[in-house]
Amino acid sequence: MSLTYPAWHWIHEWSTPGTVHLHAVKSVYAFGRTKYQTYLVVEFDDLGKALVIDGKVQSAAIDEFVYHESLVQPAMLAHGSPRRVLILGGGEGATAREALRFPSVERVVMVDIDEEIVRACKELLPEWHRGAFDDPRLQVVIDDAEHYLRSSSERFDVIVADLVDPQAGGPAWRLYTKESYELIKSRLNPGGVFVTQATSPVLTPKVH
Amino acid sequence: MSLTYPAWHWIHEWSTPGTVHLHAVKSVYAFGRTKYQTYLVVEFDDLGKALVIDGKVQSAAIDEFVYHESLVQPAMLAHGSPRRVLILGGGEGATAREALRFPSVERVVMVDIDEEIVRACKELLPEWHRGAFDDPRLQVVIDDAEHYLRSSSERFDVIVADLVDPQAGGPAWRLYTKESYELIKSRLNPGGVFVTQATSPVLTPKVH
Amino acid sequence: MSLTYPAWHWIHEWSTPGTVHLHAVKSVYAFGRTKYQTYLVVEFDDLGKALVIDGKVQSAAIDEFVYHESLVQPAMLAHGSPRRVLILGGGEGATAREALRFPSVERVVMVDIDEEIVRACKELLPEWHRGAFDDPRLQVVIDDAEHYLRSSSERFDVIVADLVDPQAGGPAWRLYTKESYELIKSRLNPGGVFVTQATSPVLTPKVH
Amino acid sequence: MSLTYPAWHWIHEWSTPGTVHLHAVKSVYAFGRTKYQTYLVVEFDDLGKALVIDGKVQSAAIDEFVYHESLVQPAMLAHGSPRRVLILGGGEGATAREALRFPSVERVVMVDIDEEIVRACKELLPEWHRGAFDDPRLQVVIDDAEHYLRSSSERFDVIVADLVDPQAGGPAWRLYTKESYELIKSRLNPGGVFVTQATSPVLTPKVH
Numbered sequence: 001m002s003l004t005y006p007a008w009h010w011i012h013e014w015s016t017p018g019t020v021h022l023h024a025v026k027s028v029y030a031f032g033r034t035k036y037q038t039y040l041v042v043e044f045d046d047l048g049k050a051l052v053i054d055g056k057v058q059s060a061a062i063d064e065f066v067y068h069e070s071l072v073q074p075a076m077l078a079h080g081s082p083r084r085v086l087i088l089g090g091g092e093g094a095t096a097r098e099a100l101r102f103p104s105v106e107r108v109v110m111v112d113i114d115e116e117i118v119r120a121c122k123e124l125l126p127e128w129h130r131g132a133f134d135d136p137r138l139q140v141v142i143d144d145a146e147h148y149l150r151s152s153s154e155r156f157d158v159i160v161a162d163l164v165d166p167q168a169g170g171p172a173w174r175l176y177t178k179e180s181y182e183l184i185k186s187r188l189n190p191g192g193v194f195v196t197q198a199t200s201p202v203l204t205p206k207v208h
Numbered sequence: 209m210s211l212t213y214p215a216w217h218w219i220h221e222w223s224t225p226g227t228v229h230l231h232a233v234k235s236v237y238a239f240g241r242t243k244y245q246t247y248l249v250v251e252f253d254d255l256g257k258a259l260v261i262d263g264k265v266q267s268a269a270i271d272e273f274v275y276h277e278s279l280v281q282p283a284m285l286a287h288g289s290p291r292r293v294l295i296l297g298g299g300e301g302a303t304a305r306e307a308l309r310f311p312s313v314e315r316v317v318m319v320d321i322d323e324e325i326v327r328a329c330k331e332l333l334p335e336w337h338r339g340a341f342d343d344p345r346l347q348v349v350i351d352d353a354e355h356y357l358r359s360s361s362e363r364f365d366v367i368v369a370d371l372v373d374p375q376a377g378g379p380a381w382r383l384y385t386k387e388s389y390e391l392i393k394s395r396l397n398p399g400g401v402f403v404t405q406a407t408s409p410v411l412t413p414k415v416h
Numbered sequence: 417m418s419l420t421y422p423a424w425h426w427i428h429e430w431s432t433p434g435t436v437h438l439h440a441v442k443s444v445y446a447f448g449r450t451k452y453q454t455y456l457v458v459e460f461d462d463l464g465k466a467l468v469i470d471g472k473v474q475s476a477a478i479d480e481f482v483y484h485e486s487l488v489q490p491a492m493l494a495h496g497s498p499r500r501v502l503i504l505g506g507g508e509g510a511t512a513r514e515a516l517r518f519p520s521v522e523r524v525v526m527v528d529i530d531e532e533i534v535r536a537c538k539e540l541l542p543e544w545h546r547g548a549f550d551d552p553r554l555q556v557v558i559d560d561a562e563h564y565l566r567s568s569s570e571r572f573d574v575i576v577a578d579l580v581d582p583q584a585g586g587p588a589w590r591l592y593t594k595e596s597y598e599l600i601k602s603r604l605n606p607g608g609v610f611v612t613q614a615t616s617p618v619l620t621p622k623v624h
Numbered sequence: 625m626s627l628t629y630p631a632w633h634w635i636h637e638w639s640t641p642g643t644v645h646l647h648a649v650k651s652v653y654a655f656g657r658t659k660y661q662t663y664l665v666v667e668f669d670d671l672g673k674a675l676v677i678d679g680k681v682q683s684a685a686i687d688e689f690v691y692h693e694s695l696v697q698p699a700m701l702a703h704g705s706p707r708r709v710l711i712l713g714g715g716e717g718a719t720a721r722e723a724l725r726f727p728s729v730e731r732v733v734m735v736d737i738d739e740e741i742v743r744a745c746k747e748l749l750p751e752w753h754r755g756a757f758d759d760p761r762l763q764v765v766i767d768d769a770e771h772y773l774r775s776s777s778e779r780f781d782v783i784v785a786d787l788v789d790p791q792a793g794g795p796a797w798r799l800y801t802k803e804s805y806e807l808i809k810s811r812l813n814p815g816g817v818f819v820t821q822a823t824s825p826v827l828t829p830k831v832h
Contacts (some may be wrong), residue, residue, distance in 0.1 A: 004377075006630050007434055008263030009248070014213035018423055018440030018461025024433070028239035028248070040236070042218070045434025055216030169212075200387035214422050214643055226631055226648030226669025230643070253642025420793075421638035424679030427662070430629035444664070451698035454651070456633070471632030585628075 011052055034116040041124045053164055064094055072098035075158050075195040088145040089163035092121045093102050093129025098192050100135050108138045116144045127202045145175055155189045158180035161196035237332050242324040244379045249332045261372055272302055280306035283366050283403040290365035296353040297371035300329045301337025308343050316346045322381050323350045353383055363397045369404035427468055445540050450532040452587045457540045469580055482509055488514035491574050498573035504561040505579035508537045509545025516551050524554045529587050531558045547561040561591055567602035571605045641782045653748050655802055658740040660795045665748045677788055688718055693830055696722035699782050699819040706781035713768040713787035716745045717753025732762045737795050739766045773819050785820035
């Protein structure tokens with residue numbers, strides 16, 4: 001008689017060289033190797049649908065709202081009446097969704113480097129963006145965030161950095177430096193607020 | 209400074225509950241859940257392109273010829289001048305390729321239950337079938353092998369069973385029984401030869 | 417030239433059939449299979465020294481104080497002036513340590529089923545118990561917690577259940593039932609407080 | 625109801641950065657970090673008792689005879705009537721066992737660098753050495769093999785290199801070089817035979 005075995009398709013999310021979190025994959029919706037990154041849109045056994053970039057779970061259906069709400073709403077509330085919001089990264093469209101929920105918002109600019117991943121998210125993650133990409137207040141710019149900041153003088157009430165972790169060789173490394181933070185600050189209106197995801201000391205202790 | 213981590217996308221091939229072979233996935237060419245099976249066509253870091261069905265590596269670019277040649281040619285040679293060959297399973301098309309290489313062969317019938325996987329192999333594994341699907345001597349029948357054998361009285365010089373392992377709940381379980389072997393025998397011409405892949409005692413010791 | 421590979425000795429902590437946390441083992445201090453459980457005292461690459469029972473990390477040097485303080489002190493403070501404390505389980509001796517820290521405490525009874533593990537903790541985890549086993553106020557009873565409760569009529573101000581998770585076949589299963597909780601309640605003095613570790617909904621969602 | 629999970633204690637044997645063989649550990653008999661190496665004597669779920677050094681399964685109860693017989697006997701037979709045998713490495717004592725089986729053998733010198741591992745094997749692997757360590761014809765020398773060869777002028781009929789794989793940073797690296805092979809040759813009697821284990825192209829393709 002044959003045996004029933006555990007799951008056979010896994011993502012290994014390395015937190016340290018001695019700590020790995022494994023998530024079993026039930027289905028693959030998309031796989032791609034873009035100019036910048038390797039991505040997977042999968043259905044996880046435990047987390048539901050999820051976007052994985054370069055081995056890191058970016059967000060998952062089961063709890064993406066925890067991440068995206070917490071990232072965006074406190075900054076919006078801290079400002080009080082933000083009208084213009086800049087998002088650096090944010091490919092899933094859920095950060096834009098959260099910004100657009102705020103009644104005073106007139107314009108959201110989302111700058112993501114990776115057109116292919118933005119397109120995949122738009123098509124495959126409707127639970128994330130919930131139509132945000134069709135909102136006329138949203139402008140999506142495909143560009144390197146730093147390059148965009150240098151080439152535009154537009155100022156914003158809230159700037160949200162929703163970038164991948166600063167992995168060596170990854171596309172977002174430079175955006176976690178003091179130099180970039182000063183550049184970002186120069187694009188804030190008076191009273192403006194900046195917020196960034198900054199990885200987790202639990203998941204990536206060795207980055208710090 | 210960030211760290212460079214090992215591969216993060218893996219297939220875990222369970223041989224026993226205490227033995228697993230892990231292969232790192234570089235690219236995903238296709239994923240599907242058919243009526244019968246879950247399959248992946250991937251590029252492995254170590255084995256090159258490969259077809260994985262229900263967690264088992266069916267064959268891989270690096271050594272598929274070892275498997276397919278060894279499966280087919282000894283049976284063909286044992287017969288001497290086979291004209292009609294029946295293949296049970298064999299979705300990749302490489303077993304058909306090997307049968308069609310034999311000069312005396314006039315007709316090859318390949319019976320595979322899973323149309324979606326046959327189509328994926330035809331499209332994605334040209335290194336395997338090398339045009340075999342276009343050979344006018346090949347007839348592909350989408351059917352359960354046992355059902356096909358019962359519903360046709362055609363006899364063959366060589367019958368090759370190139371089926372997935374007899375996993376509980378898998379589609380090929382019944383074809384590894386004495387009853388099926390007798391049915392197969394009844395479809396052989398006088399002097400006919402039957403050959404089957406029969407899993408590996410190393411990879412699946414607990415099947416036996 | 418040879419390659420440097422990742423760690424090769426790992427504990428796989430299964431949270432669900434599709435979620436596993438891997439911790440690399442640097443050293444093994446002790447391994448044993450007792451009448452009740454299989455245990456390891458190891459040095460983890462990420463968590464430092466740790467006690468693993470039946471595949472679950474019980475506590476680790478890096479953060480055991482978070483667990484043990486949080487388990488014990490709120491219950492002690494809620495009572496106000498506990499004199500008699502009963503600990504069910506608590507093999508590491510750190511729960512006893514926390515109870516003994518409270519100035520009003522006159523007597524602590526710790527009931528653990530597994531003499532071999534208690535002995536290993538006493539010898540190998542001095543950072544946990546910090547001499548608690550030598551405190552004359554502590555009485556260690558080797559017994560099944562439920563059996564102890566039924567066979568003694570002593571009452572306590574605080575009862576702390578510091579048991580392994582309720583795994584099927586594990587020794588603590590029955591102690592997470594309503595029946596046991598009522599038995600525990602009957603051994604509390606008026607104004608007494610009961611507290612239990614109750615696994616984590618993140619680590620063991622399927623227990624619930 | 626709780627769930628029964630797969631094994632939780634594993635050795636990950638890395639063959640390439642994209643190929644890993646996992647063996648579940650049932651029991652740990654010994655663990656040590658010597659001056660030279662880290663070793664484990666374990667009971668594997670699939671292979672039975674085994675010696676693991678620096679993440680490589682050296683030999684296992686289930687099939688050590690395949691390795692040790694094949695390593696030693698062809699060389700002995702090729703010589704015909706070996707009287708003096710030198711073993712470089714061979715800590716388990718099974719290579720010595722095989723050499724001592726040959727009737728013409730009068731003297732076996734076994735040179736292993738790691739006294740602690742030799743002692744562990746002597747105590748914990750009686751199924752391997754089967755008393756070879758007590759055979760008066762065997763002399764065990766604790767020394768670096770290369771150093772021993774340089775410091776002794778004794779010549780042998782058969783020399784067997786049963787060393788760990790040439791891993792970077794491992795103790796046996798230099799013994800797989802042309803220089804060492806010439807040194808070994810100079811210690812052979814006329815008609816002498818040298819044999820070495822040389823890792824497996826399947827298990828360690830990237831060494832080559």
